[in-house]
Structures are given as structure tokens and as C-alpha cells.
Amino acid sequence: MSAEHPARAAGLASQAAVRARDKDAWVALFAADGIVEDPIGPSGFDPEGKGHRGPEAIAAFWEKAIAKTDSIEFLFGDSFACGHEVAFTGVIRSVIGGYRIDAEGVFTYRVDDAGKIAALRAFWEVDRATATATPVG
Known part of the structure; x- marks a missing residue:
């Protein structure tokens, strides 16, 4: 995927x-x-x-959702950029507590005129992701 589009570049x-x-x-x-x-x-x-709005809330989200993982992979097959937005499709694979969890969905990024992320929105279902939990190793 080329990063030439501002929203795609921000997402990447x-x-x-x-x-x-x-x-x-x-x-x-x-x-x-x-x-x-x-x-x-x-x-x-x-x-x-x-949602988590502003730098402090976004940093707190990191601590709740990202910092607790052992690893995160973005297994995206494609992306679609339009206007100030991009949608990535595929799976976010996390390892946490000895389990691999796959969140399949659509992940969107909207940028402002300066190319900063105005909105990161993730369309995935918690129950579906939880059902994929498999032991690592």
C-alpha cells in the first residue's frame, strides 16, 4: 500500500x-x-x-488497550482512501496473556488539513474477537 494519500500515510x-x-x-x-x-x-x-478525545484520553487508551499487549500485528489486505479518510480492512492480531486474539474489521482514519489524525474509528466486534482466542506456543 502506497502512503501517498494523507489519511493513508497517517494510518500507516x-x-x-x-x-x-x-x-x-x-x-x-x-x-x-x-x-x-x-x-x-x-x-x-x-x-x-x-470515545477517547484529546491527548490525555488517547494516552490513557494506550495504557488500557495497547500497553497491556505483548505484540500487535496489522494484517490488512487493502485500504480505500477518499477525501480526508482511509479505511483499512483486515485483522488486528494481538497477543496478550499467552493468547492470540484476532479482531477482524474495518479501521478508519480521518485527518485534518495538517495531516493530523482527527479520528481513528475501529469497527470490530468484541465477542467475535474473543472467540478467536487461542493459546500461543
Whole structure:
């Protein structure tokens, strides 16, 4: 996938920061009023389903959802860029607590005019992902 589109470039940079376990670089990719909805709606990461808005809330999301994993892979087959947005399709594979979990879905990034992430939205189902849990090793 080429990164020539601003939203695609931001999405790829986000994925690279997560793979590198670089919280500061990841948070810095977001606009000051950026939001993370991963997954969209109420979840264990976001009981009220309102998303995580602003640098402090996005950093707190990292601690709840990303820092607790042993690894994260982005197994995306394709992406579709339109306007200020891109949608990646595929699987986010996480290893946590000795289990591999695959969250299949659609993962979108919307950027502002400066190329900062205004919204990261993840369309995946917790129950479906949990059902994929398999022991590692």
C-alpha cells in the first residue's frame, strides 16, 4: 500500500508507532481534539461508548488497550482512501496473556488539513474477537 494519500500515510504511521511500542510518537500523530473509538460504542476500554478525545484520553487508551499487549500485528489486505479518510480492512492480531486474539474489521482514519489524525474509528466486534482466542506456543 502506497502512503501517498494523507489519511493513508497517517494510518500507516499510527500502525508503525504501535508496532514499535512508541506511545509518545503515536499520541503525537493526533490532532489536539482527535478521538479514538476502538471499538466504536461501549466496551471494556470505553464503558460509556463516547470515545477517547484529546491527548490525555488517547494516552490513557494506550495504557488500557495497547500497553497491556505483548505484540500487535496489522494484517490488512487493502485500504480505500477518499477525501480526508482511509479505511483499512483486515485483522488486528494481538497477543496478550499467552493468547492470540484476532479482531477482524474495518479501521478508519480521518485527518485534518495538517495531516493530523482527527479520528481513528475501529469497527470490530468484541465477542467475535474473543472467540478467536487461542493459546500461543
